[in-house]
Amino acid sequence: MLSLHLLLAVCLLYVGLLFLVAWAAEKRASRGQAGWLRSPAVYTLSLSIYCTAWTFYGAVGYAARSGLEFMTIYLGPTLVMVGWWGVVRKLVRIGRSQRITSIADLVSSRYGKSNLLGALVTVLAVLGSTPYIALQLQSVTLSVSVFAAEEPGFMRAPETSGSALWVAAGLTLFTIVFGTRKLDVNERHHGIVTAIALEAVVKLVALLAVGVFVVWGVAGGVAPMFDMIDTSRLAEWQVRPSRWIGYTLLAGVAFLTLPRMFQVLVVENPDERHLATASWAFPLYLMAMSLFVLPIAVAGLAVMPAGSNPDLFVLTVPLAQGREGLALLAFLGGFSSATSMVIVAAIALATMVSNNIVLPIWLSTRSGGGVRSGDVREVVLASRRLSIGAVLALGYAYYRVTGGGEALAAIGLISFVGVAQVAPALVGGVFWRGATRIGAVAGLLAGFLVWVYTLFLPSFGEGVLIPAVMLAEGPWGIGWLRPRALFGIEGLDPVVHAMFWSLSINICLFLAGSILTFPKPLERLQGATFVNVFRHAAEPRGWSGGSAEAEDLLMMAQRILGSAEAQALFSREVARQGRVGFLPDPTPAFLERLERELAGSVGAATAHAMLGQIIGGSSVSVEDLMRVADETAQIMEYSAQLEAKSSELERTARQLRDANEKLTALSHQKDAFLSQISHELRTPMTSIRAFSEILRDGAELGEADRLRYTGVIHDEAVRLTRLLDDLLDLSVLENGQVMLNVADTTLRRVIDRAVSAAGLEAGRVRLRRDLASEAVAIRTDPDRLAQVFINVLSNAAKYCEAPRPELAVHVRSGQGQVTVDFIDNGRGIPREAQNLIFEKFSRLTDQRAAGGAGLGLAICREIMANLGGDIAYLPGQGGAAFRVTLATARAQAAE
Amino acid sequence: MGGTVLLIEDEPNIMEAMRFILSRDGWHVHCHSDGATALDAVRQRDPDVVVLDVMLPNRSGYDILRDLRGDPATAALPVLMLTARGQKRDREMAERHGASLFMTKPFSNAEVLDSLRHLLGREGAA
Structure with a gap:
C-alpha cells in the first residue's frame, strides 16, 4: 500500500x-x-503544455x-502545425520583430496599439482560462484522492481538497520566482521553459509506461x-461528423489562441527556425501521447468495477493491479501536466493583466510625469506578481465554487470556445489589411457575450448562474433565445x-x-x-514631428529596461549613428527601435503611450502613409480609400500653404505695425x-507766437499720451488679459453715458434715439x-460731412441678443x-481731421x-453705419 | 544763406516750425503739403534745395524723388529726405532713390540748418 506521506514526499x-x-x-x-537550452528540442517539448492534465487523465x-473522438483534441494542433505552418511562422515573426509580450499585446498592437482591445482580450483570456486552471487543480486533488481512498483511516475530504490549495500556493511561488525575475521577456524565461521541457518528458514517459503495462501486462x-478493443463496447462507437469537425477546428484554433500556447509558441520562441523542427516533432509528441489512450480506456473498462471514474483509469488501473511504482x-505525469500548464498560463495571463490593464491605469493616473518619475520597473514587476497570485486565486475560487463535478474534458472545451x-x-x-479596430472590437465583444451566454454561465450548472427555466424556455419565455438552442437550432452538442x-x-x-x-x-x-511582416521586417518607420530630448528618453528607458541595459542600447545607437558620447540623436529610426524594446517589457500600447508622452508628436508621418499606400498589394481594394486620403493630403497641404502665407503676412504686419508706431510717435515728437x-533759443517772438508754440507743444504731448494709452489698451485687449467689471445695467444708461462723454448733447450732430427700445x-x-459707443459716436461727429449732420440709434432685441x-x-x-x-x-x-492714430475701431473690435459680442460695418445704409451686437442679460443668465 | 528751399511736408506743426527756423537763418522758404502736386511745385518754385518728407498724402516721397532724378532738369537738385520711420530699410530706400541726405525725425534745429548748408556748400563747390 502506497502511503500518502510517501506520495507527498x-x-x-x-x-x-x-x-x-x-x-x-x-x-x-x-x-x-544558453546553448542547448535554446535548442529546437526544448522548444518542441515546451509546446507540450498543450497536453494538460485534461489530456493526460481526461483523454x-x-x-x-x-x-x-478524443483524437480531435490532438488532430487540431497537428493540422495547424503541419498545414497552417505559415500562420504560426507569421505569428512568430511578428512576435519577434514587434517585441510582442502576449496575445493581447499582439491584437492591441495590430489594431493601432489599442488599449481597449488589449484589455478586452485580457479579460476574455482570464475568464476563459480560469476554468482551465481550476481543472488542473481539480485533477491534482482527484489524483491525490485516489491514493487517499486506498488508505483507510486517513482524513479524506479536508486533506484532499486542501491539496488543491497547497498546489495553488506552491505554483504561485514557483511562477513568481521564475516568471518575474526579469522584466524583458525577450530575455525569456529559460528556467521555466527548461522545467516545462522536463515535465513534458515526465508526462510522456509516464503515459507510455502505463500504456506498455496495459498492453503487455494486462492484455498480454x-x-x-x-x-x-474489438469486444469492448467502444467498438460500437459511432462517428458524429458535426462533433468531429467542430472539435478538430476548435482544438486547432485554441492551439493558436490559448494565452499559454501563445506564450511558448511565440513569446518564448528563441529562434524562428525551431518551428521547422516543431512542425513535425510536436505532432509526433501528440501521437505518442495518444498512442495508448484507447488501450488504457478499454482495459480500464474491462478490469475496473462498473461506475469507476474513467478519467482516473491512468492511475487506478496500475493501482488495481498492484503496480504502485507505476501508479x-x-x-x-499528471502532476507535471497540471503544474506546467498552470505555470505558463499564470505567466501569460499576468503579463496581459499587468500590461493591458494595470499599467494603462497606472499611467493615466500620473499623466505626463508618469514616464519621468517613479520606478516603472518596480511597478511592472509588482503588478505581474500580484496578477499571478490573482490568476491562481481565481482558478482556485472557480474550483471551490463549481465543486469539480463535471468531466474533465467538458471544462477544457468551454475554455477552448472562449479563447x-x-x-x-x-x-x-495578420492576413487582411482591411481588418480594423472597430471590426475586431465588435467581433470579439459579440463572440465573447455569446460564449458567456451559451456556454460559460450554463457551465456552472442549472439554476446556479442561469435559472433552469431560462435554459428550458429561454429568457422571458422567448424560445429562440434559449442559451442551448439559439435561433431555434436544437439537437446540437452544446459545445x-x-x-x-x-x-x-x-x-x-x-x-x-x-x-x-x-x-x-x-x-x-x-x-x-x-500583414507584410516578411517583406520589410526590420524597416524602421514611425515617429515624426514633436521633439524628444535624448536625456529624457534615456531616463525613461532606464526606468523600464534597467540602467545597464538602457545604456547599452543607447551606446549601440551612438555607434550606429557614428557619433561619440553617450546620447544618440533621437532619429525616427531610433525612436522606433526604442519603442520596440520598451514594448518587450510593458506591451505595445503602453510603450507607445509612454514614448508619446515624451515625444509629444504624431507617430505617423505623411511619408509613412504614402509608403503604406505604395506597398499595398491590394491596390484595387484600397484605391477608393487612397483617393480619399490623397485629397485629404492635398487639403492638408493647401492648409499648410495658407497657414504659411498667413504667418508671413503676420510677420509683415508686425513690421508694418512697428514702423507705424515709430511714425506715430516720431511725428509729434518732431514738432515738440x-x-x-525755438523757445529755448530765446528768439525774439511775439507773445501771440509764443503762446501758440507752447500750445502746439502741449497738444502734441497730449496726442502722444493718447497714442500710448491706446496702444497699451489694445495690447491688453488683444492678449485677453483684460479685467472686465461686469455689472447689470440697461443699454439706455450706457448710451446716455456715451453721448454725454462724446460731447454730442450740445454738439452740431442731431441725435435721433428711441428711448423705449433702449430699455x-x-x-x-x-x-x-x-x-465702444463713445468711439462710434465721436467718429460720426468727426467725419460726418453732411451740412446738417444727423445720427440715428436703432436698437433691436430678440432671441437673446x-x-x-x-x-x-x-x-x-467707401466699399x-x-x-x-x-x-x-x-x-x-488725413490725421489732422482725425486727431487719433487710427486705433479706435481696432480697440472697439477687441473690446466687443x-x-x-461683435462690432461690424453695416453697408448700404446711406451714411456710415456701425452695428454693435451683444447678448441680453437673460440670455447670459441662461448660459 | 539766402538760398531758396522748398519744404514738402504734410504735418502742419512741423511745417510751421521749420519755416520759422529756416527763415530765421536767412532762407527763402516755400511750403507744399500734397504729394500729388509736389513735382509741379518743384518746377514752379525752382528751389536751390528740397526738404522732402516720405509719408505724404496721395503720393510717397520716394516716388517724387525718383521722378526728380529722372528729369534732367532736377537730376542734380539737392534733396534732404525726412522720415519718421527710422529703420535701416528706410535709409536704404532713400539712398536708392537718390536722396542727397537723409534725416530721421525728430531732429534738432541745428541739424537741419547744418545739413542744408552742407548740401548747398557742396553744390556750390561743384
Whole structure:
C-alpha cells in the first residue's frame, strides 16, 4: 500500500527538482551559455503544455465515453502545425520583430496599439482560462484522492481538497520566482521553459509506461489487446461528423489562441527556425501521447468495477493491479501536466493583466510625469506578481465554487470556445489589411457575450448562474433565445452549438465592422507591417514631428529596461549613428527601435503611450502613409480609400500653404505695425522738439507766437499720451488679459453715458434715439461698452460731412441678443475701405481731421470680442453705419 | 544763406516750425503739403534745395524723388529726405532713390540748418 506521506514526499522532491532545474537553467542562461537550452528540442517539448492534465487523465476518460473522438483534441494542433505552418511562422515573426509580450499585446498592437482591445482580450483570456486552471487543480486533488481512498483511516475530504490549495500556493511561488525575475521577456524565461521541457518528458514517459503495462501486462500483448478493443463496447462507437469537425477546428484554433500556447509558441520562441523542427516533432509528441489512450480506456473498462471514474483509469488501473511504482509515475505525469500548464498560463495571463490593464491605469493616473518619475520597473514587476497570485486565486475560487463535478474534458472545451473568440481578429489581422479596430472590437465583444451566454454561465450548472427555466424556455419565455438552442437550432452538442454561434457572429461582425470603418493612420501602418511582416521586417518607420530630448528618453528607458541595459542600447545607437558620447540623436529610426524594446517589457500600447508622452508628436508621418499606400498589394481594394486620403493630403497641404502665407503676412504686419508706431510717435515728437528749441533759443517772438508754440507743444504731448494709452489698451485687449467689471445695467444708461462723454448733447450732430427700445437689460462691463459707443459716436461727429449732420440709434432685441445700429447721414465709408477700418492705423482721411492714430475701431473690435459680442460695418445704409451686437442679460443668465 | 528751399511736408506743426527756423537763418522758404502736386511745385518754385518728407498724402516721397532724378532738369537738385520711420530699410530706400541726405525725425534745429548748408556748400563747390 502506497502511503500518502510517501506520495507527498515524492511530490515535494519532484517540485524541488523542478526548482533546481529552473534555477540551473537561469544561471546558465545568465552566464550567456544558453546553448542547448535554446535548442529546437526544448522548444518542441515546451509546446507540450498543450497536453494538460485534461489530456493526460481526461483523454482516457473521453475515449471510454466517446471512443476515438478524443483524437480531435490532438488532430487540431497537428493540422495547424503541419498545414497552417505559415500562420504560426507569421505569428512568430511578428512576435519577434514587434517585441510582442502576449496575445493581447499582439491584437492591441495590430489594431493601432489599442488599449481597449488589449484589455478586452485580457479579460476574455482570464475568464476563459480560469476554468482551465481550476481543472488542473481539480485533477491534482482527484489524483491525490485516489491514493487517499486506498488508505483507510486517513482524513479524506479536508486533506484532499486542501491539496488543491497547497498546489495553488506552491505554483504561485514557483511562477513568481521564475516568471518575474526579469522584466524583458525577450530575455525569456529559460528556467521555466527548461522545467516545462522536463515535465513534458515526465508526462510522456509516464503515459507510455502505463500504456506498455496495459498492453503487455494486462492484455498480454498487441494481438490480445486488439481483440479486447474489438469486444469492448467502444467498438460500437459511432462517428458524429458535426462533433468531429467542430472539435478538430476548435482544438486547432485554441492551439493558436490559448494565452499559454501563445506564450511558448511565440513569446518564448528563441529562434524562428525551431518551428521547422516543431512542425513535425510536436505532432509526433501528440501521437505518442495518444498512442495508448484507447488501450488504457478499454482495459480500464474491462478490469475496473462498473461506475469507476474513467478519467482516473491512468492511475487506478496500475493501482488495481498492484503496480504502485507505476501508479506513482503516472501520478507524477499528471502532476507535471497540471503544474506546467498552470505555470505558463499564470505567466501569460499576468503579463496581459499587468500590461493591458494595470499599467494603462497606472499611467493615466500620473499623466505626463508618469514616464519621468517613479520606478516603472518596480511597478511592472509588482503588478505581474500580484496578477499571478490573482490568476491562481481565481482558478482556485472557480474550483471551490463549481465543486469539480463535471468531466474533465467538458471544462477544457468551454475554455477552448472562449479563447477561440480571439481567432478572427488575430488571423484576420495578420492576413487582411482591411481588418480594423472597430471590426475586431465588435467581433470579439459579440463572440465573447455569446460564449458567456451559451456556454460559460450554463457551465456552472442549472439554476446556479442561469435559472433552469431560462435554459428550458429561454429568457422571458422567448424560445429562440434559449442559451442551448439559439435561433431555434436544437439537437446540437452544446459545445458545437456555442462555438458555431459565437464564432459565426464574431466573424460576421468582424468582417462587417472592418469593411464599414476606415482605420486611423497608426492602425493602417500597423496593419501593413503585420500583414507584410516578411517583406520589410526590420524597416524602421514611425515617429515624426514633436521633439524628444535624448536625456529624457534615456531616463525613461532606464526606468523600464534597467540602467545597464538602457545604456547599452543607447551606446549601440551612438555607434550606429557614428557619433561619440553617450546620447544618440533621437532619429525616427531610433525612436522606433526604442519603442520596440520598451514594448518587450510593458506591451505595445503602453510603450507607445509612454514614448508619446515624451515625444509629444504624431507617430505617423505623411511619408509613412504614402509608403503604406505604395506597398499595398491590394491596390484595387484600397484605391477608393487612397483617393480619399490623397485629397485629404492635398487639403492638408493647401492648409499648410495658407497657414504659411498667413504667418508671413503676420510677420509683415508686425513690421508694418512697428514702423507705424515709430511714425506715430516720431511725428509729434518732431514738432515738440522743434518748437521747444525755438523757445529755448530765446528768439525774439511775439507773445501771440509764443503762446501758440507752447500750445502746439502741449497738444502734441497730449496726442502722444493718447497714442500710448491706446496702444497699451489694445495690447491688453488683444492678449485677453483684460479685467472686465461686469455689472447689470440697461443699454439706455450706457448710451446716455456715451453721448454725454462724446460731447454730442450740445454738439452740431442731431441725435435721433428711441428711448423705449433702449430699455434692454444687459449684463456687461458698462465702461468698456461705453468706450465702444463713445468711439462710434465721436467718429460720426468727426467725419460726418453732411451740412446738417444727423445720427440715428436703432436698437433691436430678440432671441437673446440685442443689436445697436449707429447710422449717420454722411457719405459713408467707401466699399473698398469697409474691410480695413477695423485694422490698426487704418486712417482713411488725413490725421489732422482725425486727431487719433487710427486705433479706435481696432480697440472697439477687441473690446466687443472680449465682451462676447461683435462690432461690424453695416453697408448700404446711406451714411456710415456701425452695428454693435451683444447678448441680453437673460440670455447670459441662461448660459 | 539766402538760398531758396522748398519744404514738402504734410504735418502742419512741423511745417510751421521749420519755416520759422529756416527763415530765421536767412532762407527763402516755400511750403507744399500734397504729394500729388509736389513735382509741379518743384518746377514752379525752382528751389536751390528740397526738404522732402516720405509719408505724404496721395503720393510717397520716394516716388517724387525718383521722378526728380529722372528729369534732367532736377537730376542734380539737392534733396534732404525726412522720415519718421527710422529703420535701416528706410535709409536704404532713400539712398536708392537718390536722396542727397537723409534725416530721421525728430531732429534738432541745428541739424537741419547744418545739413542744408552742407548740401548747398557742396553744390556750390561743384
